[in-house]
Amino acid sequence: MPADPLHILIAAMVSWVNFVTIDVFFKLPERGGVSGATEIGRHIEEGGGALHGGYMMGNIVSSPDASAGTLLASCGVYAAGIPGGLFAALLVYVGNRICYDPGYAGTTGCITATFIVYGFTLIGFSAAEFIVGMVIAILTIQGISHVHSSRLLSTLWRWRQG
Template sequence: MNEILAIAIAAGLSWLNFVIIDTWMGLPEAPGVKGADVIGRAVKKRGGDLAGGFFQGNIVCSPDASAGTLLASAACYTIGTPEGGLIAAALVYFGNRLCADPGYAGTTGALTITVIIYLASFIGIGPEYFVVGMVLAIVTIQGLHHPLASKLLGKIAKKMGRYTELT
């Protein structure tokens, strides 16, 4: 498969994987730690959405599905599929607990991307494309324009019934 196309598909799948799982696990609902609260309110002050800001703050402050996706992709590349993904899921869980997070989002994200990587390997998209794809996916959320990205995350949170009740 064409490399650029493979990276684009991997980026899309990684983006959907971590955004859907993180939203489902309630990242936009409330900040898990004070740092996430500060980031969420700073994003809102700059014209963004509070729930989306909490989402962005939470993924900065603890390894959620975004970190799970990236670590599982890297581990599948270096160790193999599915062993790498399973090891990454266990390690992400310990990382989560260290960061005052119960660990559902990160662990689930690592496990689901391992299944996705396994299935994608049948059409020639290996784990190395998911490493690059996940970096690109996280850039769209954390690296381009925080207020705009937070508004999109806020809309997704509303659709999934996970919008914050905080003001």
């Protein structure tokens, strides 16, 4: 089944909203979880970005969080349906424990993404569109411009703090 570019765009936006909401809700931008994440945040700030957005990007790099959960949940639904998504959540939890992380954000993101992706497959989307959509979503955060994305994430963090 050939993928539709419009569906990929919608899937990218849904994945972006899912993982950024869960990451900000679980206070990932507050501080670096491990010393490496703190160091990445400091270097992004030196390059002109914002500190709390840099911490969140460092946390995404150094342990599997809700973004990895969304990707692996789409992979699981693509290969094996709902049980595949829940199995992927177990794998994300194990991966979080390996990286010295509590693992709430990754597991929660994986389980919510499983049901979101399954719901979208019922209305004509393909799970493959969500896989490439999540790759595009992580590209907009980590791969285009660190300065602008860290400022955007810091703005969202200020809203979360109220």
